[in-house]
Amino acid sequence: MENTPRLVGYCRVSTLEQARDGLSLEAQEHRLRAYTTAQGAELVAFEIDDGISGATPPERRPALARALAMLRRGQADGLVVVKLDRLSRSTRHVLDLLDAAQRNRWRLISVAESLDTRTAVGEFTTTILAGLAQMERKLIGERTREAMSRITDRARSGIVPFGYRTDANPDSLRVCANDRSPLVAHDEEQAVLRRMLALRDEGLGARRIARSLGVSPRTGRPWTPSGVQKVLRTAERRRAA
Template sequence: MRRFGYARVSTDHQSNDAQIIALRHEGLADDQITQDVISGGVPALSRPGMAALLNAIQPGDHLIAAKLDRLGRDTVDVMGLIRILNERRINLRILNIGVETDTPNGRLFLTILAGFAEFEREIIRERTIAGLAAAREAGKRLGRKPKLTIRQRSHVLELARSGMSNRQIAGVLDVSASTIQRLTTPGLHQKAAL
């Protein structure tokens, strides 16, 4: 059984000294502690330090974090990381709340946390659906902004009629050939113009 520590701050202007001290009090040496300087909004698996740590850690090992919020900004991300750790049989210990995933209390905490994560996902989904409905009702165009203006789209059709290829037109307007193809292909033209 090996033990690894993890500490994270969002910016270079912040210090993770308090986290490092807490991990050292647990008997971890500096070479056992992985640090990230990256926003908690970045998913755990996309953080360089955490990704490297997950490559090194083995079943039966222990991952120790000073605080739960260092693992991620929202419950959904934290639960995703915890689920990966559980599947790989890696014990997680969170110092500030005294939770270990290999104890009955720790498993109860994770069950409650999973419930909150599901609740958070549902709330986000409901807000998204309500926001989209309100935007549609207000007559707002949803989706990505068109790459070409109405005038540029007319110009594309003129160039296509003059015999230029989609690739040549794309080069002139500095867009992808597939953008031009959507405008010059019958049936796709109406969809692209919306």
């Protein structure tokens, strides 16, 4: 007789998502409990991240981190969610979790997508997604190299874009006309830029983002809405390049 599958249920919602989609934690919990009952599985734990953005990395979400720890310790056989975007709104994060499920032999189940990595269809779907991710990484690399070159050209004889420095003169915020060195990422400013983009993706306007970020590490002065908008426009141009 086959052992009863032990599953960890995971729910996540941000304030914006609940207002926009009506995907409440209660609705997610109801669907997961109904699913596990119908499948004859045991729900050994139920982990909830309330008010956390889908852009937040899995390891920085307390509830998801606990669920993954249970899987690593062998206290559960799989992780079940209502939709894949409850795991993350980042394709890269979702694919990393799918890869971890395959490597460590635990199941990842998404009810809405009818995805179960234990099944042949689920394994095939995962393989397709992994292939698409590999192609995406290559395309991103090509676009990034082109974008960095364009950003560098635009920055000649001006101010280095927020989040970067020139390779030849990393301590300077200005670029001389004859400086043809590429731009390189500045770790502290890149962290602020990622936070800024995450807040924007949650629906916050420039004024609220500025208040949330506080002081700019570049100027030592409080962020202004116009300063936030300028940085976001530059970041979007780089993404679109």
